Amino acid sequence: NAGVMQNPRHLVRRRGQEARLRCSPMKGHSHVYWYRQLPEEGLKFMVYLQKENIIDESGMPKERFSAEFPKEGPSILRIQQVVRGDSAAYFCASSPSEETQYFGPGTRLLVL
Amino acid sequence: AQSVTQLDSQVPVFEEAPVELRCNYSSSVSVYLFWYVQYPNQGLQLLLKYLSGSTLVESINGFEAEFNKSQTSFHLRKPSVHISDTAEYFCAVSKRRDYKLSFGAGTTVTVRA
Numbered sequence: 001n002a003g004v005m006q007n008p009r010h011l012v013r014r015r016g017q018e019a020r021l022r023c024s025p026m027k028g029h030s031h032v033y034w035y036r037q038l039p040e041e042g043l044k045f046m047v048y049l050q051k052e053n054i055i056d057e058s059g060m061p062k063e064r065f066s067a068e069f070p071k072e073g074p075s076i077l078r079i080q081q082v083v084r085g086d087s088a089a090y091f092c093a094s095s096p097s098e099e100t101q102y103f104g105p106g107t108r109l110l111v112l
Numbered sequence: 113a114q115s116v117t118q119l120d121s122q123v124p125v126f127e128e129a130p131v132e133l134r135c136n137y138s139s140s141v142s143v144y145l146f147w148y149v150q151y152p153n154q155g156l157q158l159l160l161k162y163l164s165g166s167t168l169v170e171s172i173n174g175f176e177a178e179f180n181k182s183q184t185s186f187h188l189r190k191p192s193v194h195i196s197d198t199a200e201y202f203c204a205v206s207k208r209r210d211y212k213l214s215f216g217a218g219t220t221v222t223v224r225a
Contacts, residue, residue: 004155033211042116042202042215043156056212091155099144099163101213105155 002027004094004104005074012110013082021077021107025094032075033101034067037089049075082111114139114205118216125193126224133188133219135203145186146204146213147177156202162186198223 005024013019025032030050035043046059049069060067064082069075079086089108093101119134137143144163148156160171167179177188186203203216 006155031211033213035213035215040217042217043204043213044215045212048211059212095211099209100146100158100161101211102158103148103156 004029004092004102006092006104006107008107009105010108010110012112014112015083016081019079019082019086019109019111021079021090021092021109023075023077023092023094023104025075025092026102029094029096029102031095031097032069033093033095034075034077035091035093037091037106039088043091046077079109082109084111087111114143114207114214116203116205116214116216118201118203118219120219121217122220122222124222124224127195128192130189130191131193131197131221133201133203133221135186135188135216137184137186137203137205137214139184139205139207142208143205144208145177145179146206147175147186147188148202148204150200150202150218152199159188159201193221193223195223195225197221 032049034046037043047067048056064080066078089106091106093103095101115138117136125131146161147159149159150156160169162169162179170176175190200218200220202218204213206213
């Protein structure tokens with residue numbers, strides 16, 4: 001039973017480019033969450049999605065960030081026009097219900 | 113909203129010595145509590161959790177944590193650490209039946225021979 005998968009594991013972008021981060025939840029999990037980990041800090045909640053629905057995006061920056069979880073395929077976290085402050089590790093988690101979340105290995109984004 | 117405080121940012125410890133990582137939380141409602149471990153350049157792995165029932169919970173690799181409601185704490189302990197326990201440990205809390213995890217800043221455990 002494969003765990004939560006994220007790709008790419010490392011992503012380098014120049015300022016102004018777009019970053020697309022992908023997350024495939026564990027089999028049977030219909031709840032997906034995205035968290036961001038800034039250097040020297042704990043993880044901060046960004047968004048919670050179920051298939052084709054955004055349930056809670058209260059932790060998402062108001063501009064440039066968007067997330068989706070389509071009926072088919074992985075969940076995508078998209079960051080437009082990246083800036084240096086977006087450099088962080090982005091973790092995806094999934095769960096079968098709103099209880100225990102299982103995390104992927106993360107995508108480490110570096111903005112040059 | 114909940115908040116989580118991990119009182120120690122760095123904990124150096126010798127192999128086979130005991131270790132305790134402290135975690136305190138604040139919440140006005142009942143909570144679920146979790147400890148996650150992050151090995152270098154890897155994702156978070158669930159170490160153990162408290163949802164209900166016995167206040168003492170154990171992991172398969174010798175860690176245990178005790179939920180203390182009166183002190184709003186969920187400290188993590190291991191009686192004898194191994195080199196392989198070197199990692200960062202995160203305490204997290206969510207409101208019961210809520211999905212949003214609030215994390216502490218993490219405690220880095222370095223085990224030396």
